[in-house]
Amino acid sequence: MAEITIDTIQSCGVVGAGGAGFPTHVKLRAAAEVIILNAAECEPLLHKDKEMLREFPDQVIAGLERARQLVGAKEAVIGIKYKYHDVIELLTPKLPATMRIAELADSYPTGDEFILVYDVTGRVIPPGRIPLAVGAVVTNVETAYNIAQGVPVTHKFLTVAGAVRDPVTIGVPVGTSFREAIELAGGATVDKPAALVGGVMMGRLCTSFDEPITKTTGGLIVLPDDHMLIARYRKDWPTISRVGASACDQCSFCTELCPRYLLGHPIEPHKAMRSLVYSQTGEASTLGTLFCCECNLCTMISCPEDLDPKSVCGQNKRRLMSEGRKWEVDAVEARPRLHLDNRRVPLQRLLAKLGLADFVNKGPMLKRPYQPRRVHLPLKQHVGAPALPVVRSGDQVTAGDVVARPSEGQLGAVIHASITGTVSLAKDAITIEA
Ligand code: SF4
């Protein structure tokens, strides 16, 4: 098989499969000392990464090793929770000399890049910077798998869990609908289901079960429509800011448990909450909100008043960014605080607090292939500009054909047909009907 190069990765449309979808060919052009595989998977009820490691250990290791060579790193480290003994035992004898495993705590947010890099290397990424600032590149399990495949990315793996008959991890053509994914998990077990996309802590509310699975969809958590998590995600900003301004007692628990504050970053969510008193929109908020990773711990776990400091920080962060505001912080200032290790939130506690303890916490890989009749491929499934269609309505395409690509010189990723069929174009998506 031909060697995988940066050009292969680019032409295959590989993007970060676990986050915002940063194009992998751009990330791997960097030079780093260490490359870290993020297999921490700390979002409650998600199991996709460890299921992929169980099912495709050789491919993931091969992809990670190739990525290590491309960035010129001395070593590659697989960061995985210590409790997955079987996966660790499976991987260990297969590792090349350049690779090792770092066993991580069973807590949240272990998979946050900043926490992961600190746990693996002992280095703190300075506020507002990326892992490369301390010589590290972080990649995702499915991304490494896709690198090793050396073929166009046409399929996506995700866990479907929560209020479904058989929680499961599936690998389906990109563009398959959430509705079909839920059917593959045996269907919803509640009369009026709702869902969170990507995870209960850092995900978003599903707007319709007809939404398509994209290259970055890592999970779908189905819940009863009246579940407290769904109610929380439905709260609007005027309510969040009005209640926050009147009810926050400035206990500062949100700051004391904030993982970025504990890493030594200058973020103090209780001060952002205080700012609501002076401006109903939170506009007087501190610049420190720029460093919020929106992990949601402050809202879901810390606050005794059931307020939403995460949304206040997130709202302010986006406003400050849109205004081009920056706060350059010296790396020396970022030193972990004394209580970092004592204030990690155990997963079991998180599951209980979020009202998820009664759901099955497993997602075995479904090995049966699934072929949808129709797929919808959004033109923006990655960081950067939307891709531009290179097909027209009525064209016949075969799975793996290029259907859209970024314009010359723009950050983005190629999109391929995930099934064979007839194309129809819409403003921001391509539909293929088998
Ligand atoms: S969401 Fe809250 S806990 Fe998480 S980084 Fe932001 S302020 Fe800190």
Ligand code: SF4
């Ligand atoms: S934990 Fe809640 S009540 Fe306490 S300072 Fe933070 S937002 Fe206010």
